Amino acid sequence: MIGRLFRTRALIMVISLIAMGALGACETTVSRPVIPELSFKHLPALNFTVGRIEIVEKYRSPLQSPNVEHLFPTPIMQALRRWSDDRLKTTAGGANVMRVIVEDASAIVEELKTNEDLEALFTTEQAERVDARLQVKIEITDADGAVLAFTNTEAARSRTTPENVSLNERDQIYNDLTMVLMNDYNTSQEQVIRRYFDTFLK
DSSP, X not given: OXXXXXXXXXXXXXXXXXXXXXXXXXXXXXXXXXXXXXXXTTSOOEEEOOSEEEEEEOOOOOXXXXXXXXXXXXXXXXXXXXXXXXXXXXXXXXXXXXXXXXEEEEEEEEEOOOOOSGGXXXXXXXXXXXXXXXXXXXXXXOTTOOEEEEEEEEEEEEEEEETTOOHHHHHHHHHHHHHHHHHHHHHHHHHHHHHHSGGGBO
């Protein structure tokens, strides 16, 4: 009787250890990929004869759906700041001020209609579309606040995300969207800067 009880307890212990091991094996660590830092340092700086450069963030993210810019690995506002730090430089003192005014730096997600028939079970459809937009006004003012020159530049891009997208895949899509948006903005902004700020470029 005692021997049977001992064997029964031993068997229960072995089963418990196996179960715990199986549960431990099921636990996986999800590591998010390293997103390369967005930089424009490889491009030549735009040097201005102004006393200082300011960034004015008029846009405020609501931090809730349908807005998703705050979920981006590099939020659009942060990307704009990096662009400004890398490309806009002062080369002289004086009273003139350059202001980089961010009017919009949003990304809004919209759900797309997907099929629910039998065929849809064997296909991967695009479930959402993300519309990203960046609108920036740059102005140069004198000591009295009078605007001497200004530019208005806007860039917009969209991407779709498939059904059952993973967090890592979503991060990559968001990052790619930021990259193409900023490349568009960089090209357009440099063109108008060279056109309208010619007298302030050194």
